[in-house]
Amino acid sequence: AQKITQTQPGMFVQEKEAVTLDCTYDTSDPSYGLFWYKQPSSGEMIFLIYQGSYDQQNATEGRYSLNFQKARKSANLVISASQLGDSAMYFCAMREPYSGAGSYQLTFGKGTKLSVIP
């Protein structure tokens, strides 16, 4: 069974500073995918970044980067130059093995609430 662990219930960061949100995972499948989503108080889940288990390089998307350490089974999200609009809940998620049936499942961590301080 797959498992995602986010150990930081809440984090504070000063505006314009960088912050790292931790995520560790556990799976016995060699093929998996890791996602980060942002959920503002409005409720919508916003996709941020994806890392495949076979990807050689760490994923980056603008101010977001994923620090993927396969041997440690960690996939930490780094947000550079934090903005007030980054205040939200952040979820790490892992894709279950692709069944080939045209869909797949995501297992979510418990989330980290990030607050950006002016």
Add this chain to the structure above:
Amino acid sequence: DTEVTQTPKHLVMGMTNKKSLKCEQHMGHRAMYWYKQKAKKPPELMFVYSYEKLSINESVPSRFSPECPNSSLLNLHLHALQPEDSALYLCASSQQESSAVLTFGAGSRLTVL
């Protein structure tokens, strides 16, 4: 069009009511999902439709009844709900590739009185 649209945004219903949540996407995605999210908790998968057929039902009570009329629409019919069913209901869709990203809607916030 890269959106998943959910209606209504808010719904209040009594335990004897029958209501429906609707979800629509025009991205050509052939997999659609319903998730339930309680306050301060991660989303939990309820149902998955693939090519308009129900492929996953995560042991959801029968008072929740999903329907996929076509590849762009997904409904969740609600009947005889309990107060503990109050939650944010999120719809999502995806392509079929293994690296595909789930695109979520803004959610329907349901309150059962």
